[in-house]
Amino acid sequence: MIAIFDYGAGNLRSVENALAACGEPFAIVNDSDGLRKADKIILPGVGHYGQMLRSLDVLGVRGTLRERIASGTPFLGICLGFQALFETSEEAPERGLAVFPGRVTRFPADTRVPQMGWNSLQKQGRPRLLDALAEEPYVYFANSYYVPRETAGRRAAALCSYSGTSFCAALEDDNVFAVQFHPEKSGPVGQQILRNFIVC
Amino acid sequence: MLTKRIIPCLDVKAGRVVKGVNFVGLRDAGDPVELSDRYNRDGADELVFLDITASSDRREIMIDVVERTARKIFIPLTVGGGIRGVPDARKILTAGADKVSVNTAAVERPALLTELSNEFGAQATVIALDARRSGPSRWNVFTYGGRRDTGIDAVQWAEEAEARGAGEILLTSMDSDGTQRGFDCNLTRAVSEATKIPIIASGGGGDPRDFVEVLTQGRADAGLAASIFHYGTYTSNGLKRILAAEGIPVRLLED
Numbered sequence: 001m002i003a004i005f006d007y008g009a010g011n012l013r014s015v016e017n018a019l020a021a022c023g024e025p026f027a028i029v030n031d032s033d034g035l036r037k038a039d040k041i042i043l044p045g046v047g048h049y050g051q052m053l054r055s056l057d058v059l060g061v062r063g064t065l066r067e068r069i070a071s072g073t074p075f076l077g078i079c080l081g082f083q084a085l086f087e088t089s090e091e092a093p094e095r096g097l098a099v100f101p102g103r104v105t106r107f108p109a110d111t112r113v114p115q116m117g118w119n120s121l122q123k124q125g126r127p128r129l130l131d132a133l134a135e136e137p138y139v140y141f142a143n144s145y146y147v148p149r150e151t152a153g154r155r156a157a158a159l160c161s162y163s164g165t166s167f168c169a170a171l172e173d174d175n176v177f178a179v180q181f182h183p184e185k186s187g188p189v190g191q192q193i194l195r196n197f198i199v200c
Numbered sequence: 201m202l203t204k205r206i207i208p209c210l211d212v213k214a215g216r217v218v219k220g221v222n223f224v225g226l227r228d229a230g231d232p233v234e235l236s237d238r239y240n241r242d243g244a245d246e247l248v249f250l251d252i253t254a255s256s257d258r259r260e261i262m263i264d265v266v267e268r269t270a271r272k273i274f275i276p277l278t279v280g281g282g283i284r285g286v287p288d289a290r291k292i293l294t295a296g297a298d299k300v301s302v303n304t305a306a307v308e309r310p311a312l313l314t315e316l317s318n319e320f321g322a323q324a325t326v327i328a329l330d331a332r333r334s335g336p337s338r339w340n341v342f343t344y345g346g347r348r349d350t351g352i353d354a355v356q357w358a359e360e361a362e363a364r365g366a367g368e369i370l371l372t373s374m375d376s377d378g379t380q381r382g383f384d385c386n387l388t389r390a391v392s393e394a395t396k397i398p399i400i401a402s403g404g405g406g407d408p409r410d411f412v413e414v415l416t417q418g419r420a421d422a423g424l425a426a427s428i429f430h431y432g433t434y435t436s437n438g439l440k441r442i443l444a445a446e447g448i449p450v451r452l453l454e455d
Contacts, residue, residue, distance in 0.1 A: 013296040017271050047321035114323045114367050116398045117421065118245055118451040121201045132347065138274060138451040142298075142323040144368075160404075162202055185276050185298060187240075 003038030004158075006043070006152040007055040007157035015044045015078070018184035022191060024198050040197070041065075042075055044184075045080025049104070050092025051147070052080050062097065069099055072175045076197045082171065082178035083145060085177070091145050092138075099176065101179060102151035111163040113144040118183075119160050127157035127172045129179070131196050137189045139181040141167070146180060147171070175200075203449045204415045205245035205422035206436045208429040210235060212281075213252050215261040237427060240273045243437030243453045244338055247273070248301070248370070248424060251281030252345070259288075260427060265293045269368045270296025280328050282440060285312065286319050301326035302368055305431070307350055307357070317352050322397075325368075327361040329354060330364055331387055332374040339373075339387050345375050358391045362415040364390025366397060370424065373403040380406025380427060388418035400424050408442040410436070 002019065006012055006028050019026045019042075026042075029035060043124050044063070045052050056062050077085055086096045091106035096104075107113050120136040130137070141160075149159050152168035160169035160180070171178045177197055183190035211218050216230045226234055236247055246320045247269075251262045259282060263401055265281055279292045280301030289300045300320075306312045307325055318323040330346050331339040331354035339354035358369055371391055373384035401420035405411055411423045427433050440450040 002391060010294075011293050011320075011324075013270060014274075014298065018274055021274070038246060044323065048318070100282070112396050112398060112421070114398070115202060116323065116368060117202055117205045121279065125433070140278075141202075144322070183275075185274060187274050191276060 001038065002040045002042060003029040003034055004042045005035065005061070006030045007052060007059060008037070008046050009051055009055060010047075010183055011046055012044060014182070014184040015024070015042060018191060018194055019196070022195050022198060024194075030059060031099065032061050035064045035068055040075070041068060042076045042078065042197075043081035043084070044078040045084065046142075047080065047143065048091065049080060049083060049089045050094045052084060052093070053094035053096060056084075056097075065135060066097060066133065068098065069176055074175045074197065074200050076084065077176075077178035078184070079143065079180060079182060082180050083147065085171075085178055086126060086151065089099060089145060102147070104145050105148055107146060107162065111165070113164045115141050115143055117141065119157060121158040121160055123158050123171050124156050127170065128200055129170060129172050129193060129196050130179045133189060139179075139183065139186040139189055140191075141169075141181045142178055193196055201447045203245070203451045204420075204443070205400075206243075206450070207246045207248055207422055207424040208239045208244050208410070209248040209250060209402070209424050209426045211250050211252050212262065212265060215265055218252070219430055232265050233272060236269045236273050239436065240275055243440060243451075244275065245368035245422070245436070245451060246276040246278065248278045248280070250301075251279065253326070255279070259414065261274045262292055266292060266295040266297050266423055278326055278330055278370075282327070285316050289316055289320065293324065299324045299326050299368070301328040303330065304329040306361065307329030307341060307343050307352065310360060313361055313364040313366050317367065322365055323364050326370050327358070327366040327368070328370040328372070329358060329361070329391075330372045331375055333387070337390065337402065339385070339390075342374060354387065355390050355394045359394050362395045362397050366400045368400065369395065370402060376404025377402070378427075381406050382406070382410040383414035383418060383420070383423070385414055385418035388414055388420050392419035398422065411439065411443060412446045412448065414441070
């Protein structure tokens with residue numbers, strides 16, 4: 001079963017609703033035990049990077065999340081759950097899960113943030129997560145921080161551009177999938193992305 | 201490229217949509233869930249619910265409306281009206297809304313914006329600002345649904361709201377609201393240039409030209425309207441086709 005990880009701050013209801021609409025059973029978990037029993041893990045996150053990483057430590061799941069990811073469990077990080085996969089962020093001093101190297105960056109000072117609304121993806125290659133979608137599908141973003149395209153490197157499944165900054169909008173690396181946008185709020189395109197994760 | 205957003209707004213009173221609604225083919229035009237579903241299929245980029253229920257004991261009805269809407273519709277939903285603190289906001293967000301908007305409560309206690317932003321993030325914290333022209337290039341902030349003039353300068357309040365943690369401004373011109381004679385582009389532009397967070401322009405949108413104007417000269421990031429969608433004059437996608445022809449980046453429905 002898919003486990004949606006609840007670290008206390010994220011609004012999980014939208015992700016629950018979107019999975020339910022896909023007809024996919026899921027469980028809400030908030031501890032290591034729940035993560036160990038899961039066939040697939042979704043880590044949604046909204047709000048503040050530091051608060052999220054502190055919460056993961058309070059719940060004592062940092063090690064288990066890293067283990068499960070390293071052992072090949074299909075994993076989908078959403079928004080902050082994407083950013084948390086990297087080592088550090090300009091938003092807060094807390095260390096990330098460090099599954100991948102690099103630093104999450106804030107959009108330049110002259111940019112209107114958060115980036116709020118529908119932006120188009122530029123697929124890189126043929127990512128499984130973006131299967132059966134148009135070449136440049138629109139998805140919904142709400143973010144002030146981003147993963148630079150150079151940081152994602154060859155793991156980037158889709159790029160996106162906001163106010164002159166090209167950033168990684170989706171990432172795919174074997175069993176690890178992550179998106180900066182909100183598939184649960186991206187209409188039929190988002191539903192397709194969730195279904196792609198479900199069958200991966 | 202980030203697109204400009206078109207946002208239908210529903211005034212909800214005791215669980216029912218108020219203001220005229222004139223849709224063919226709806227079982228019950230007053231049901232916010234059914235109307236939201238219609239707007240979603242018609243290409244809305246987001247939805248806003250404003251709860252104008254007077255008595256607080258009916259607040260639970262709104263929670264139920266939000267829950268039922270969020271189960272069915274997978275686009276962002278902002279809910280405002282009567283939110284006075286983190287516990288109120290948490291109920292709305294837990295029910296499935298993505299953002300809460302605050303107006304009077306934030307003017308009376310600006311720390312509310314910081315509390316919401318720290319708890320749920322700036323992206324979930326919308327300041328709803330009702331403004332009326334009080335002089336050349338000056339607008340006053342009104343509270344209590346437009347009934348009370350605070351005397352506060354709207355541009356200054358927008359700047360303060362941003363500094364305190366708001367992530368978006370829902371800016372309503374009370375001079376234009378309900379007229380369908382165009383947005384107040386001067387107000388919108390003044391607020392947009394003074395801040396660095398997205399601006400949703402509201403009040404007066406009746407014709408595609410109004411939207412073109414406020415999204416270009418007014419420097420708004422989104423246009424919100426009620427009547428033109430309620431009365432079926434335009435669908436969101438129909439409106440956006442016209443905007444696209446004018447060179448404005450929008451998300452069109454795939455055929």
